[in-house]
Amino acid sequence: MSRPMLLRGGRVIDPSQKLDERLDLLLADGRVARLGRDLEVPEGAELVTVDGLVVAPGLVDLHVHFREPGEEHKETIRSGAQAAVAGGFTSVCAMPNTDPPIDDPAAVSFVRAEGQRAGFAHVYPVGAVSVGQKGEEMTEIGELVAAGAVAVSDDGHPVWNAGLMRRALEYTKAFDIPVFSHSEELGLTGHGVMNEGPVSTVLGLRGIPNAAEDVAVARDCIIAELTGGQLHIQHVSTRGAVEIIGAAKARGVSVSAEVTPHHLALTDEAVRGYRTEAKVKPPLRSTADVTAVRDALLAGVIDCIATDHAPHHYEDKEREFDDAPFGLIGVETALGVCIRELVVSGHLDLSELINRLSCRPAQIARLPAGTLAEGSPADVVVFDPEARWTCRPNEFYSLSRNTPFAGQELVGRVVMTIVDGRSVFARGADH
Amino acid sequence: MTARVTFGKDLTDLEGLSADQIRTILDVAEPFKEISERPIKKVPALRGKTIVNLFYEPSTRTRVSFEFAEKRLSADTVNISGVGSSVQKGESLVDTARNLEAMRIDMVVVRHGSSGAAQFLADRIPSNVINGGDGQHEHPTQGLLDMLTIRDHLGSIEGRRVCIVGDILHSRVARSNIWGLLKLGAEVAVCGPPTLIPPGIEALGVGVLKRVEEAIEWAEVLNVLRLQLERMEAGYIPSLREYNRFFGISVARLEKAPRDILILHPGPMNRGVEIDSHVADGPHSVILQQVTNGVAVRMAVLYLLAGGRPERAEAAKKESRE
Ligand SMILES: [Zn+2]
Numbered sequence: 001m002s003r004p005m006l007l008r009g010g011r012v013i014d015p016s017q018k019l020d021e022r023l024d025l026l027l028a029d030g031r032v033a034r035l036g037r038d039l040e041v042p043e044g045a046e047l048v049t050v051d052g053l054v055v056a057p058g059l060v061d062l063h064v065h066f067r068e069p070g071e072e073h074k075e076t077i078r079s080g081a082q083a084a085v086a087g088g089f090t091s092v093c094a095m096p097n098t099d100p101p102i103d104d105p106a107a108v109s110f111v112r113a114e115g116q117r118a119g120f121a122h123v124y125p126v127g128a129v130s131v132g133q134k135g136e137e138m139t140e141i142g143e144l145v146a147a148g149a150v151a152v153s154d155d156g157h158p159v160w161n162a163g164l165m166r167r168a169l170e171y172t173k174a175f176d177i178p179v180f181s182h183s184e185e186l187g188l189t190g191h192g193v194m195n196e197g198p199v200s201t202v203l204g205l206r207g208i209p210n211a212a213e214d215v216a217v218a219r220d221c222i223i224a225e226l227t228g229g230q231l232h233i234q235h236v237s238t239r240g241a242v243e244i245i246g247a248a249k250a251r252g253v254s255v256s257a258e259v260t261p262h263h264l265a266l267t268d269e270a271v272r273g274y275r276t277e278a279k280v281k282p283p284l285r286s287t288a289d290v291t292a293v294r295d296a297l298l299a300g301v302i303d304c305i306a307t308d309h310a311p312h313h314y315e316d317k318e319r320e321f322d323d324a325p326f327g328l329i330g331v332e333t334a335l336g337v338c339i340r341e342l343v344v345s346g347h348l349d350l351s352e353l354i355n356r357l358s359c360r361p362a363q364i365a366r367l368p369a370g371t372l373a374e375g376s377p378a379d380v381v382v383f384d385p386e387a388r389w390t391c392r393p394n395e396f397y398s399l400s401r402n403t404p405f406a407g408q409e410l411v412g413r414v415v416m417t418i419v420d421g422r423s424v425f426a427r428g429a430d431h
Numbered sequence: 432m433t434a435r436v437t438f439g440k441d442l443t444d445l446e447g448l449s450a451d452q453i454r455t456i457l458d459v460a461e462p463f464k465e466i467s468e469r470p471i472k473k474v475p476a477l478r479g480k481t482i483v484n485l486f487y488e489p490s491t492r493t494r495v496s497f498e499f500a501e502k503r504l505s506a507d508t509v510n511i512s513g514v515g516s517s518v519q520k521g522e523s524l525v526d527t528a529r530n531l532e533a534m535r536i537d538m539v540v541v542r543h544g545s546s547g548a549a550q551f552l553a554d555r556i557p558s559n560v561i562n563g564g565d566g567q568h569e570h571p572t573q574g575l576l577d578m579l580t581i582r583d584h585l586g587s588i589e590g591r592r593v594c595i596v597g598d599i600l601h602s603r604v605a606r607s608n609i610w611g612l613l614k615l616g617a618e619v620a621v622c623g624p625p626t627l628i629p630p631g632i633e634a635l636g637v638g639v640l641k642r643v644e645e646a647i648e649w650a651e652v653l654n655v656l657r658l659q660l661e662r663m664e665a666g667y668i669p670s671l672r673e674y675n676r677f678f679g680i681s682v683a684r685l686e687k688a689p690r691d692i693l694i695l696h697p698g699p700m701n702r703g704v705e706i707d708s709h710v711a712d713g714p715h716s717v718i719l720q721q722v723t724n725g726v727a728v729r730m731a732v733l734y735l736l737a738g739g740r741p742e743r744a745e746a747a748k749k750e751s752r753e
Contacts, residue, residue, distance in 0.1 A: 320547065
């Protein structure tokens with residue numbers, strides 16, 4: 001067990017307790033021991049002075065791809081979890097589209113164990129909805145939950161069969177877990193590689209219309225209403241999906257939604273020059289869509305921010321746009337992008353941003369995270385909300401470099417990340 | 432005068448060219464046209480330069496046109512295409528780029544099935560890169576030769592009404608025509624089955640005509656695109672027969688035109704599908720002249736990218752010593 005730690009003089013922002021004030025935070029035995037003014041340093045405790053820095057519950061990412069097993073050259077559970085804590089995330093949900101997919105209890109246990117062995121962020125496995133993620137036969141969801149899965153998803157692919165989605169949303173009710181849905185109608189995606197619109201027309205690249213997402217989100221919301229299951233829509237990118245989710249919520253349907261930092265920050269203009277690092281699913285959309293997802297986040301129609309961290313090897317992205325894989329990485333840039341795009345611009349205040357990056361996602365997946373209430377796990381992020389820094393992919397802990405934010409100035413930087421009361425990341429003064 | 436107009440390293444698209452640059456290319460092509468009429472069709476303008484014609488997609492037409500242009504300027508040329516070459520063996524474009532760089536090639540003409548491939552190469556090698564058609568993006572020299580042909584017949588591009596007919600969605604020829612014609616002040620419309628009209632095309636400043644009869648009523652020039660058989664297989668249109676019935680350019684349709692219409696086609700033609708033989712071989716067709724102009728325009732592009740001065744093109748032509 002690590003030494004107790006006292007974080008002194010920070011601006012503690014904990015939306016779960018509606019706190020935003022200068023307080024000291026004492027961590028002991030892997031838990032939050034005390035939160036208060038002018039706390040004494042207990043015998044043997046480590047004193048960390050965090051004047052001028054924000055102290056918040058560790059960030060929670062409902063959507064990462066750590067590629068292990070099967071594609072360890074892109075990312076491993078260890079490298080991904082280390083990248084996560086460097087970005088301030090103390091809990092992450094690992095998607096099951098590995099090779100083989102996480103569709104049986106042994107695979108779920110493997111992901112959990114690797115996460116624990118790495119000792120950085122908590123890595124919560126998400127099990128597959130269907131065996132082999134083939135969209136046909138439901139996995140043994142109960143067994144997956146017993147082994148540690150916190151949700152099921154066929155992410156990487158949609159659950160194309162509406163009947164299977166119905167069964168999954170019904171069956172998961174027995175285990176109180178959400179179904180995470182990558183909602184996409186493949187018949188409308190076709191061979192599309194970017195957002196369909198004026199930019200795709202100019203570049204001569206095949207487009208993916210907003211309707212590919214809207215249709216699938218509508219279908220999933222209707223099935224959630226039918227079943228009463230807990231639906232979570234992943235990576236919302238369109239104004240149409242926002243409207244559909246808003247309407248479903250207004251009817252009392254149990255649906256939540258996430259948006260990625262890149263869909264909050266970038267439009268399809270980022271693809272110009274055939275930039276494969278901006279090739280992602282769902283695709284970067286139009287300005288009207290970016291405005292809509294930002295407004296929806298503000299209004300609470302979109303509940304939280306998740307990165308969809310999707311590492312790809314350099315050589316896979318260094319090629320013709322049509323042939324490059326979809327996906328970009330995000331755990332090390334999320335906070336800096338979100339503060340720049342949402343806080344500096346006045347969309348959200350810092351407290352609300354932390355709510356959407358920590359408290360809300362923790363609630364959706366029922367994770368023991370997202371709060372600094374006394375007695376809760378000592379998962380903490382300390383960051384400088386004003387620090388401006390240049391995104392340099394060669395400094396990432398991730399094994400991959402595929403980010404569209406390379407070279408850009410981001411605002412807000414993690415100084416220290418604590419998991420279970422242990423400092424698992426600290427940025428030196430030189431960084 | 433056009434003497435101050437300069438060019439970048441590459442020609443990847445017409446989107447990025449200015450009206451002056453386009454006019455300069457067309458003007459420089461004029462003196463080169465005549466070389467093709469001579470018994471000895473050669474000038475030394477590019478003597479000592481090595482040019483690779485890198486064709487990932489089969490295209491006899493464009494490759495031969497470039498090759499003629501290169502040879503008439505006295506360049507040393509190598510063709511890489513077809514069975515057994517590295518491009519067929521699945522060598523990646525980035526490796527090909529590295530190899531070309533190592534071989535110190537002066538210029539590369541690239542034809543590739545993926546949009547952006549020419550830009551990809553241009554960004555990675557010091558050689559001049561000329562886009563010979565990339566996926567569904569652009570085919571700039573085709574756009575230029577179409578404009579040269581229109582200018583030959585109508586005297587100017589400005590104010591002319593040009594309609595591009597057919598599969599606009601998948602056409603690099605359409606995109607290069609649109610950019611080039613708009614920059615030179617033409618009015619441009621597109622016409623075709625709605626499944627083959629790209630979304631958002633109006634944003635470029637292009638009109639969309641629903642029926643080919645409207646196009647014939649409106650246009651002074653029809654640029655008729657080749658309809659690929661794959662479009663039917665992919666479900667964009669129900670059949671070639673139906674396409675011909677509703678979108679094919681026939682004599683009967685053209686007879687209803689209020690004026691003579693210039694007919695262009697980038698080739699190769701599907702006679703009886705997008706264009707009837709009597710139209711293709713008829714008095715208003717300039718399809719063969721497009722082929723002739725293709726060589727002249729490509730000579731102009733090669734000459735200018737190699738650093739040739741526009742005002743010296745006429746003189747370069749006369750330097751023939753062979
Ligand atoms: Zn997804």
